[in-house]
Amino acid sequence: xWFLRINMSDRTHQFTEVPEKYKYFAGRALTSNLIAxxxxxxxxxxGPNNKLVFSPGFMTGTSAPTSSRISVGGKxxxxxxxxxxxxxxxxxxxxxxxxxxxxxxEGQPEDKGAFWGVVIGWDKEAEQPTLEWFDATEYAGQNxxxxxxxxxxxxEGRRISVCSIGLASEHAYGNAGVIFEDMSQxxxxxxxxxGLGSVMGSKGLKFILLDDSGAPGVEIVDKDLFDEGxxxxxxxxxxxxxxxxxxxxxxxxxxxxxNILNEAGGLPTRNFASGRxxxxxxxxxxxIFEGNKKxxxxxxxxxxxxxxxxxxxxxxxxxxxxxxxxxxVEYESDWAFGANLExxxxxxxxxxxxxxxxxxxxxxxxxxxxxxxxxxGVLPFGDGEAAIKMVHQMGKGEPMGRILGSGTxxxxxxLGVTRVPAVKGQGMPAYEPRxxxxxxxxxxxxxxxxxxxxxxxxxxxxLGVSAQLDPLSPEGKAALSRAFQATTAFIDSxxxxxxxxFAILDIESGFEGLIEEANGVLGTSWTADDVVNFGTEVxxxxxxxxxxxxxxxEEDRIPEFMHTEPLPxxxxxFEIDDETLxxxxxxI
Amino acid sequence: xxxxxxxxxxNLSEYGGENTSPGFANRKVDLxxxxxxxxxxxxxxxxxxxxxxxxxxxxxTAMPGKQPDLDHRLSDxxxxxxxxxxxxxxxxxxxGAAIAESFDRELGKDxxxxxxxxxxx
Amino acid sequence: xxxxxKLFASLGQYSPEGESAKxxxxxxxxxxxxxxxxxxxxIPEEDIRIKFVNGRTQDWDYRLQHDDEVGFFPPIGGG
Numbered sequence: 001x002w003f004l005r006i007n008m009s010d011r012t013h014q015f016t017e018v019p020e021k022y023k024y025f026a027g028r029a030l031t032s033n034l035i036a037x038x039x040x041x042x043x044x045x046x047g048p049n050n051k052l053v054f055s056p057g058f059m060t061g062t063s064a065p066t067s068s069r070i071s072v073g074g075k076x077x078x079x080x081x082x083x084x085x086x087x088x089x090x091x092x093x094x095x096x097x098x099x100x101x102x103x104x105x106e107g108q109p110e111d112k113g114a115f116w117g118v119v120i121g122w123d124k125e126a127e128q129p130t131l132e133w134f135d136a137t138e139y140a141g142q143n144x145x146x147x148x149x150x151x152x153x154x155x156e157g158r159r160i161s162v163c164s165i166g167l168a169s170e171h172a173y174g175n176a177g178v179i180f181e182d183m184s185q186x187x188x189x190x191x192x193x194x195g196l197g198s199v200m201g202s203k204g205l206k207f208i209l210l211d212d213s214g215a216p217g218v219e220i221v222d223k224d225l226f227d228e229g230x231x232x233x234x235x236x237x238x239x240x241x242x243x244x245x246x247x248x249x250x251x252x253x254x255x256x257x258x259n260i261l262n263e264a265g266g267l268p269t270r271n272f273a274s275g276r277x278x279x280x281x282x283x284x285x286x287x288i289f290e291g292n293k294k295x296x297x298x299x300x301x302x303x304x305x306x307x308x309x310x311x312x313x314x315x316x317x318x319x320x321x322x323x324x325x326x327x328x329v330e331y332e333s334d335w336a337f338g339a340n341l342e343x344x345x346x347x348x349x350x351x352x353x354x355x356x357x358x359x360x361x362x363x364x365x366x367x368x369x370x371x372x373x374x375x376x377g378v379l380p381f382g383d384g385e386a387a388i389k390m391v392h393q394m395g396k397g398e399p400m401g402r403i404l405g406s407g408t409x410x411x412x413x414x415l416g417v418t419r420v421p422a423v424k425g426q427g428m429p430a431y432e433p434r435x436x437x438x439x440x441x442x443x444x445x446x447x448x449x450x451x452x453x454x455x456x457x458x459x460x461x462x463l464g465v466s467a468q469l470d471p472l473s474p475e476g477k478a479a480l481s482r483a484f485q486a487t488t489a490f491i492d493s494x495x496x497x498x499x500x501x502f503a504i505l506d507i508e509s510g511f512e513g514l515i516e517e518a519n520g521v522l523g524t525s526w527t528a529d530d531v532v533n534f535g536t537e538v539x540x541x542x543x544x545x546x547x548x549x550x551x552x553x554e555e556d557r558i559p560e561f562m563h564t565e566p567l568p569x570x571x572x573x574f575e576i577d578d579e580t581l582x583x584x585x586x587x588i
Numbered sequence: 589x590x591x592x593x594x595x596x597x598x599n600l601s602e603y604g605g606e607n608t609s610p611g612f613a614n615r616k617v618d619l620x621x622x623x624x625x626x627x628x629x630x631x632x633x634x635x636x637x638x639x640x641x642x643x644x645x646x647x648x649t650a651m652p653g654k655q656p657d658l659d660h661r662l663s664d665x666x667x668x669x670x671x672x673x674x675x676x677x678x679x680x681x682x683x684g685a686a687i688a689e690s691f692d693r694e695l696g697k698d699x700x701x702x703x704x705x706x707x708x709x
Numbered sequence: 710x711x712x713x714x715k716l717f718a719s720l721g722q723y724s725p726e727g728e729s730a731k732x733x734x735x736x737x738x739x740x741x742x743x744x745x746x747x748x749x750x751x752i753p754e755e756d757i758r759i760k761f762v763n764g765r766t767q768d769w770d771y772r773l774q775h776d777d778e779v780g781f782f783p784p785i786g787g788g
Contacts, residue, residue, distance in 0.1 A: 225765060241652070241673050242705060248674035252598070259597050259612070260677045263669040264685050265646035276646075286598045286611030294610065431681055435646075438683025452681070484679065484703050501678065506706045508759055511782075512766040519764030525778045569646055570686055 001101045001219075002129060006118060008203040009048065009107030013118075013131045018101050024522070026058040027493045028084040029538045030102055031073025035082055036541045038104075041548035045077040045195070046172055046202040048108035054095065054163075054208075055103075057495015061096025061218040062226070064517050065234050067495045068093040068306030070180070076194035078174035078365070078407045079424040079449040081546040083194035086453075088306040088497055089180035091161040094212040096495070098122050098129050099219070109204045115140050117207030119155070122215040129215075136206035140170055143358040143395075144179055144187035151207065152185060162187070163208040166360015169201030171397045173405035174425070175365040176201065179357075182305050182314065188327050189305055192362035193451065194426065195407070218521065226520025229513040236503035236510025237310055243503050249313035250302050252285030254331035257430075258339070259284045265569045266435030268428070269339045270381055271371035272421040272561075274568045275435045279344035283334055285315075291346060292318050303327075311499055317350040326354040332452075335430035336367020341374060341387060348384030352391055359395030361405070366391060368408045368427030376415035419561045424449035424551070433558055434567040434574045441576060445556045445584040447542035453498070489535020494518060543585060553582050590664040592617045592628060598672035600639065603632045619662065625649070626658040628668060641671040649688040653707035656694040679703045710775040711736055714750070717782045723752045737773060744769040746779065757781045 001018045025033055031053040043049035052074045059067040070092035076083035095103065098120065109116075117136035120129055139147045144166045151162055161181055168176035176197035177190040220226050242248040248256055261267040262280035269277040281287060292300045295318050305314040305328070316327040329350060337343055337352040356363045370387055373379060378400065379386040393401030403414050408427030412420030421428040426449030433440025443450040487505070491498055494514070503510040519525060562574040596604050596613040604613020617631050625644075629636050642650035642657060645667050649657035652673055662668070687695075713732050714724075721729030737746060743760055759782035760767055773779070 228765070240706075242676045248676050251674055256675055257677070257681070259595075259669075260641060260671065260675055261681075263595065263643040263646060263667075263671075264648065264677075264682070266685060281595070281597070281609065281612040281614075284597075284611060287609075288611075290610035436681060436683065436685045438685075439681060440684070442680075488680070498678075502676065502705050505679075506704050512759060512761075515761060516765060525764040 001099050004100050004103045004120070004129065004131070006103070006105045006131070006205070007107045008105060008109050008116070008205060011109070011116065011133060015129060022101070024058075025055075025493070025534060026060075026101070027055055027069065027071040027086065027495060028073070029493050029534045030055040031071045031084050032082060032538050032542050032545075034102060034104065035073050035075065036545045039075055041075075041545055042550075043075060045075045045080065045199060050075045050199055050202075052105040052196060052199045052203065053102055055101060056092045056096040057493060058521060059517060060092050060495030061094075062220060062230075062517075062521060063308060064226075064230050064494075064496065064521075065237055066309045066311050066497045066500055068308055069495045069497060070095065070191070072178050072191040072196050074196050074199045075549070076174075076196065076449075077172070077176075077198045078193075078195040079426050081424060081449065081549055081551055082447055082542045083196060084448065085178070085191035085193045085196055087178075087180050087189045087191045088309065089161075089163075089189040090183060090307055091163050091180045091210055092495070093307045094161045094210040094215070095120075097212045097217045098210070098215045100129060103208070105200065105203055105205055108202065111204070113137070115204055115206035117209060118205070119160070119209045119211060121211040122213065124214040127216070139206055141167065143167070144360060145354075145358045148181070148185060148187050151209070155209065155211070158211045159213055161210040161212075163210075164206060165197045165201045166358070167395050167397070168360040168405060169197035171402065171405060172198045172201060173361070173394075173402075174198070174407035174410060175362050175369065175394075175405050176360055177362045179360055182327065183303065183307070184327075186327055186357070188357050190357075190362065192364065194448065197360055220521050221523025222520045224520070225516055229516025229518070229520055232509045232513025233500070233503070233517060234310065234513075236507040236513060237500065240503045240506060240510075243311045243499060245310075245312075246301060249311050249499060252289050253302050253313050253315040253329065255283075255285035255288055255315070255329055255334045257285070257331045258334060259286065261335075261431065261436075262339070264435060265567075266432040267335065267339050268421065268430060268432045270342050271340065271375045271419060272428070272432065272567075273419070273565075275432045276569050277339035277342070277344075280339055282344045283338040283346055283349060285331075288315060288317060288329060288346065292316075295320060296322055309497070311497065313499065317346060319347070325350040326357070329353060330363070332430050333363035333367070336364050337370075337387065340367050340371045340430075342382040343384050343387065344382075345384055348388070351388055352384075355388065355391040355395065359391070361391070361394060364429050365407055365427045366394070366404075368421060369404045369411045372408055372412045372417050372420055373404055373415060375419055376417045378415065419565075420559055422450055422559065423557070424555055426450045432567060434562055434572050435570055437574070437576060440558055440562070440574050441581065441584060444558050444581050447539065447546055489538075490514070490518075493535065539585075553578075556581050556584075590619055590621060590623065590662060590666075592619060592662055593665065593667045594628070594632070595667065595669040596632075597670065598674060600634065600670050600672050603634045623662050624658065625660045625662065625668070628662065629658075634670070638673070639670040640673045641675055641677055643667075643669040644688060647686045647688040648682070649691050651691075651707060652705065654691075654694060656690045657688065660688070660690060676705060678705075710739055710773075712746075712773055712775070712777045712779055714746075715778070715780045716752075717780060719783045720752065720756060720781055723750055732778075741773050742769065743767060743771050743773065743779070746773065747781070752781070756783055758783060
C-alpha cells in the first residue's frame with residue numbers, strides 16, 4: 001500500500017509507505033485525519049497550505065459488490081471548514097487496485113494560468129505505481145462533455161480513467177465539484193459538495209488519470225473468508241426489494257424518494273417555503289421510468305455507476321427523439337431543480353443537470369442557490385428557461401453567475417435574502433428540517449455544513465419522539481441509535497455504497513457478509529470494531545479542526561426562518577432548541 | 589359520506605381507474621362515515637399486501653410488512669398515499685418525521701424499533 | 710481456558726461494565742459451546758441474532774477454543 005504525494009509547487013511526486021497510524025483508516029476516516037494532521041486550520045482553502053486528499057474504501061477494488069467509492073477531502077472554500085465528499089466511479093476501483101491508499105495533492109504553482117495533468121500507472125517490474133506529467137492548459141476554459149472525449153483520444157490504447165475539474169473550479173467557485181467518469185466515460189459522477197474542485201483548480205491540477213494495466217489488485221489476507229462474506233452480501237442485495245435487480249433502485253433510481261418525501265410533507269418546495277410540491281409526482285422516479293418507457297417504447301432499467309455494483313441505480317433520461325439527454329437524474333438533483341424551483345418538467349431538469357455536469361458545478365448547491373436567487377427576484381420561480389440561462393452565466397463566469405457560484409450562503413447575503421436554507425454557508429439538500437427533525441439536527445451539527453450524508457444518526461431521546469410509547473429503556477434506545485451510527489460509519493470506510501444498508505439491516509446474513517468481507521480483506525478477527533471506533537473518532541477530529549478554523553457552536557444552527565415560519569402541510573417549525581443541538585456531540 | 593383524496597404510486601396506479609398519469613394516479617373515493625383504511629382498500633379493490641409505505645395526511649401509518657393502520661378511521665378530505673413495494677425511505681432520512689400514533693406504538697413493541705425497511709420476517 | 714467476548718448494541722447491558730462492544734476476558738471449560746457460554750453469561754438466547762467467532766459466523770453448537778474472540782449481536786444490524 002502506498003501514499004502518493006503530488007507537490008504542485010515544483011511538480012514533483014513521491015510514493016511512500018503507509019504510516020502505521022493510518023493502517024486501518026480508509027475513505028473519509030483517512031481524508032479527514034490527513035487534513036487534520038497536515039493542513040493548518042487557518043489556511044486559506046485556495047492557498048498553498050491547503051491539501052486535497054483522495055482515498056478509496058478498504059473494500060474498494062475487490063470483488064465485494066457495490067464498493068467502488070472514493071472519498072475526497074480538504075478544507076472547503078464553501079464552508080471554511082473540513083470537508084469530505086465522495087463518489088462512486090471506476091476511478092475509485094482503479095486507484096485501489098494500484099494499492100494507493102491515499103493520494104495527497106499539495107503546494108501551489110506560481111504560474112496561475114497553467115494547468116497540468118498526471119497519469120498514474122503501474123510498473124510491473126518494480127512492482128510500484130508510476131507517475132507522468134502532461135501540460136493540460138489547452139483543456140482549460142471548456143465544457144467537460146467536450147474535453148473528456150479528447151482526453152480519452154489522447155491516451156488511446158491505454159485504459160484511462162478520468163478525474164478532473166470543470167470551469168466552475170477554474171473560476172474558483174465555492175460551488176465546484178471534483179468530476180469523475182462513470183462506466184460509459186461520462187463526466188457525471190461527482191464528489192460535488194463543498195467546492196473541493198476549486199481546491200484542485202487552485203493547485204493548477206486539471207486531470208488525474210489512472211491506467212491500472214498490470215496492477216496487482218487489492219491484497220486480501222484471508223481469501224476464503226472474504227469470499228464467504230462476499231457471497232452473503234451478494235445474496236442479500238439480490239434478495240432485498242429495494243436493491244435487487246428490477247427492484248426499487250434499479251427501476252426508479254434514487255428519485256424514487258421524491259413522492260415519499262412529498263407525501264411526508266418534507267420535500268422542500270419553492271426555496272423551502274413549503275414541504276409539498278403539487279407537481280412532485282410528475283418529476284419523481286416513477287415518472288422518469290414511465291417517461292422513458294413511453295419515449296423509448298420499452299422498459300429501461302438503470303445501470304451501474306462503477307465496477308462491481310449490482311444495485312445499479314444510475315439512470316438516464318431520454319429525449320422525445322430517443323437520444324440520451326443526461327445521466328444521472330439523482331433524487332437530490334431532481335429535487336434541487338424541480339420542487340425547489342417549482343419546475344415540473346423533467347426535460348428542463350435534465351438540461352440543468354447536464355449543464356452542471358459540463359461546467360463542473362454541484363447540482364445541489366446550484367439548485368439551492370437558484371432558489372435563493374428566485375426568492376430575491378433575480379429570476380421567477382418556475383421559469384425553466386431563465387434557470388438554464390442563469391446556469392450558463394455561472395459556467396461562463398459572468399458577474400451574476402459568479403455571485404451564484406459562490407454558493408447559497410454567500411449569494412443569499414449579496415442578494416439580501418432572509419430565507420437562506422444553508423448551514424455553515426452550504427445549501428441544504430432535499431429533506432426539510434421542520435418536517436424531518438433528525439435530518440435538521442444533522443444539518444445543524446454536521447462538521448460538513450448542511451449535509452445529508454453526515455454518517456451519524458440522532459438518539460431518539462434528543463428527537464423527543466416515542467418517549468412514552470416506547471417500552472424500551474432509554475439505554476436501549478441509545479444503544480440502537482449508536483449501533484446504527486456505527487454501522488453507517490463502517491459502511492462509509494468500507495467503500496461500500498450506503499445503499500447496502502437496506503440489505504444488511506433487514507437481512508442478517510447480509511450483515512454477517514459485511515463483517516466477514518472486512519475480516520477477510522484485513523486479516524483481522526474483528527475489524528468492524530476498529531473501524532467503528534475510528535468512525536466516531538473521525539467526527540471528533542473533524543470538529544476539532546473546525547474549531548481551530550474559527551467555528552463555534554453558534555454555527556451549529558438551523559436558519560432563523562425555520563424556527564419562525566410554519567411549514568405546510570404539517571404547519572410545524574423547527575422547535576429543537578440550541579441547548580439540545582449542543583448536546584449532540586456529547587452523544588458521540 | 590366522506591371523500592378521500594387518494595394517491596397511488598408506481599404500479600399501484602393501476603387502481604386509479606381513469607385518473608392515471610405516468611407513474612401515479614390521483615383519485616377521489618367516496619366512503620361512508622366512519623370508514624377505515626381497510627374499507628378504502630376494499631373500495632379500490634387493492635389487496636393490502638400490495639402496498640408498502642403508507643401515509644395519511646403526511647403521517648406515516650405503515651411500512652412493508654407492518655400495517656397497524658387497517659382499522660384507522662378516515663375523515664372527510666383526508667389525503668391517503670399508498671406506495672408500491674419498490675419504494676424506499678432510508679432510516680436516517682425519516683428520523684423525526686411525522687408518524688401516526690398507531691404506527692409509533694407498533695414500532696415501540698418491535699425489537700427492531702424502526703431502523704428497518706421491511707418487517708416481513 | 711480464556712476467550713474474549715464482545716456484546717454489541719443493546720446486549721452491552723449483559724457485559725461486566727454494561728457497555729456495548731467493550732471486550733472482556735472470560736474463563737470457560739474446554740469444549741464449551743456457544744450455547745453454554747450464553748447460558749453462563751445469563752443472556753436470553755432469543756435476544757441474540759448473530760454470532761461471530763474470530764470474525765466468522767458460527768452456529769450455537771460451535772465448540773470454543775482457547776483465545777477465541779466471540780461477538781454477539783441483537784436482532785438489529787449494528788457494529
